[in-house]
Structure formats: C-alpha cells, structure tokens
Amino acid sequence: MVKVLNSSQELIQVRNGEQKAIGFVPTMGNLHAGHISLLEEALKHNDVVYFSIFVNPKQFGPNEDFNKYPRTLQVDINLIEQCLNSYTNKKVIIFAPIDAKEIFPTNTNQLVSVAGLSTMLEGALRPGHFDGVATVVLRLFELVRPQTAYFGLKDYQQFLVIQQMVVDLKLPIKIIGMPIIRESNGLALSSRNQYLSAEEREVSLILSRTLSKIGQIIDHKKSNVEKAQSEITHVLKDSRWNYLEIRDAGTLSSDLTHSTKITLLAVFQLGTTRLLDNMQLEIQ
C-alpha cells in the first residue's frame, strides 16, 4: 500500500499510528487500590502498559524513611497479574530495577528542577524532594517513552510538578491524573498508612473529614473562601497539621483573585508519619 501525504500534520498523525499505544504507571511499589486504579485506566487506553516499581533514593531526605519504605515486589507482581486477568490481549511490562544504577548509572547529582512549584508547601518541608521526583520520572520517561503516563492525584503537587516538567521540556507525553482512592472511612490510600497504629488510624480521619468540612464551607463560592480561612486558622491550632492551605489548583498560588478551580492541600502528621490529602473544587 502506498499512501501520499503532503502535509507535516498528516505525516505526524500517520507516524504516530505506526506504534502501539504505550501507557506508563511509575510507582514505588507496595501497591494498593490507588495504584491499581492507575493500572486499570492505563490498560483501558493502551496496548501495552509499562509499570515501574522503584523506590527512588533521590526523592527521600537524609532523615526520611527510604530504608523503611515497604518493598513487596512479589505481592505487587501478583496484584498486577490479577488485575490483568480482566484485560485479555493486553500486556504489562513491569520494570523493577534492583540496582539504582539501572536508573542513575553514573550517580550524577544533576537534577531536573521545576522552578516555583517545587519549593513551596511539600517542597518547602522536604527540600529537594520534587527535584528527586522530577529527575526519576524524566529518566523513566526516557527509558519507557510512553505516549501517556498516569499519576495519582493523592500527590497533587507532584502531579503539577510532573505536568510542568512535561511542558517545560516539551516531552511528547500526555499526563493523566487519577482521583484519590479512599478507604470507606475516608482515609486516602497510601503505602505509609501501614506505619500507623490502630489508634493513629482512628485519629487520621481528622484529615479527610477536615478537608470535607472546608470544602462544604466554600461550597463552590469564592465569597465563602474567607469564612473557610477562619475555620482553617481555628483548625491549625492543632500542631499535628504540617499545613492546610487553599491554593489555586493550577499554579498553587495563594492569590485566588482569578481562580476558577482551587485545591485544598493538607498534611497531617501522626508520630513520624506524614499523611497527605487534598481536594479540588471549582469556584465562582
């Protein structure tokens, strides 16, 4: 078959059709239903899904839980296989480098840094964290070359950092953010939840409940934000909050003058365990 094309636009379209749709889900393993929801979305929309399991040393601070972070590779593989049973004709490639040298061959300190977004909020409390995230994700993107990559919105600031990196570096990759998966009591799923004692687990519900409450106060109206702010001032008297903020959902700016979509971002800390949660709201 011979096909004649005269425009670059057509050419790019035809060329893109020559390859399988490759989806990518980068994770640090220890999978829960949140990760599996990313995998399912990727399987629905791609021929092949690359799924990486790599506890990235570059995104942990010196006093953080890199060594303690749960590594459960065989269980993770079983979960993925189970999920794949519902998707015949699809293929999952699990990339689980044992040696960090597979990702960072020369252990260079050169980092990708997304200005602005990386240094506020979570980035202010964990200096270098988002540089580590952006660096490993870029490296994985280079290896996997996906058309589409899937991230959980549980790490909302991370999602924005990745999205900005893709724009800044003009990467030909579509970034999809998938909704937070929660336990029935409202607790957002996280590998770090298993650090919690039974008692802490109970207390942790303050986090999602507070977000819901702030969301209800705002009730999609910009005029209610002030009321929400005073509620937040009240809430933050409890020192277990690392932060609880209302920000623009796109820029994370605290100036909401022109915002039509906002995000509540919070970290609630129990012992050494920092629990993240967030919620997006359209306002007018």
Added chain:
Amino acid sequence: MVKVLNSSQELIQVRNGEQKAIGFVPTMGNLHAGHISLLEEALKHNDVVYFSIFVNPKQFGPNEDFNKYPRTLQVDINLIEQCLNSYTNKKVIIFAPIDAKEIFPTNTNQLVSVAGLSTMLEGALRPGHFDGVATVVLRLFELVRPQTAYFGLKDYQQFLVIQQMVVDLKLPIKIIGMPIIRESNGLALSSRNQYLSAEEREVSLILSRTLSKIGQIIDHKKSNVEKAQSEITHVLKDSRWNYLEIRDAGTLSSDLTHSTKITLLAVFQLGTTRLLDNMQLEIQ
C-alpha cells in the same frame, strides 16, 4: 501477559520491540534506479518505509539549479508503486510536501552545521550546501522518527556529514549507505545526468573511467598512492575537473598515514553540469 524486567538494557530492547520497524529514504524525487535500490533495501528490512520527495531549497546556492531541478512526482509515485508490488504486506508512506513551509514553518535561518566535513571539497565549492542538507535531513528525521535511514553513496561526503550529525546529536537512527548504481557504461546515475547533451554524455565517461584507473594504480596498496597522485596531477591538467582527490574514507583527511580505507572523490564538470563520483578502497 506480565513480563518482569530488572535491567534498563532489557527494558530498552523490549520497548524497541513495541514499534514497527520504520525505514526512511529521503530524496529530492526524479527517481532513478539508485533511489529504487534504497527503497528496496528499506522494504527488505522494515515494516513501513517512509519515502520523502522534497526539493530542499536550503541546499541550493543562489546561482544553482533549484528552479530547474526536475520535478516528476506522478512518475515517481508510479515507480514506487511498481517496486512495492514485489513486497506484499509492506507499506510505503510517500511524504511529498508541496509547500516548503511544511518542512520549515518559520523559514528560520537556523542551520545544522557539521563542522569540518561540511566545508571541504564539495562544501568548499558549494558554501552552505551541507548545512542545507543536514538541516533538512534533521527536520525530516524529527518528523519521520525512523529507526533506519538509507542514503546513496553517490553523495559520499553527504553520507559522512549525515553520519556525523547523527553521532553529534546522539540521534537513535542507524544510517545505511548503499552502493552507487551505474549505467552499463559506468556513468553513476544522477538526476542531473539528464542535463547532459548526447555528446556530453559520451565525454562524461571520463569520470568513472578515471576513477577506475586510479583505483587500479593503487591496487589496495598504500605504497602505490604516490604513483596515483602523479597520475592525478596529470589528469587534472584537464580543467573540466573541479577536483579529484584521494582522502581517508572516514575523515576525508588528505593525511593517509593511518588510513586503512580511502576514498577517491571527484567532480567533473560539463557546461554547467557538475557530475559527482567516488570510489572506496581498502588499502594496506
């Protein structure tokens, strides 16, 4: 199917397998058996062949034959279709932009320049020519994203320039050089041969015959190069030669001290028509 990989090397291999083998033959059209030999080689080794037909303004000097250059798109398409008849299940995408803006949207003067190789020999006589070639080829590579690209060795210096560009820019593309196709009388096929009168056509055989003769004098022995040089000095008394040189086949350096492969490069001019030819020889 789930596949678990632990090394980046494996990952890259598997990932490369997810896409069809894309071969690319960039041409300026007005096809002859030389071009078709590139197409055949590409069809043998790829699932899909992209074949571009574009008379690139950037590689013509102000007093050169850009306007006169033969454009025979419909005949070219027929030739390609004919060739494809012998390759069932293969596909050819002909990219024949009518408007140069499809390739150079902003008509920027920014050029790719391959230092050294681009300014000697053909590049010295046609200033900017190889910058124009490298620029259009890079642009086409970006659009087509082939794994393999095919070039005729008739333009030997061009082949080296492209090869060097691919190394310099670390492009993930394999460059294949295919042997010169000749008429039975020895004349190397070229679209520009049709500019020749019947009489010039006869005279043009001096070019290939001289190269053969020089090659025979060298006879694969470095010690014979000096003898070949004096023959060349004799030959060059005929002012119709633009140049006739013995160079290292990899670097085009005239210092052959460490050469194990050399190239004879020549341009013989008849009227305004410059005829290129070359020959590679291993020596010891």
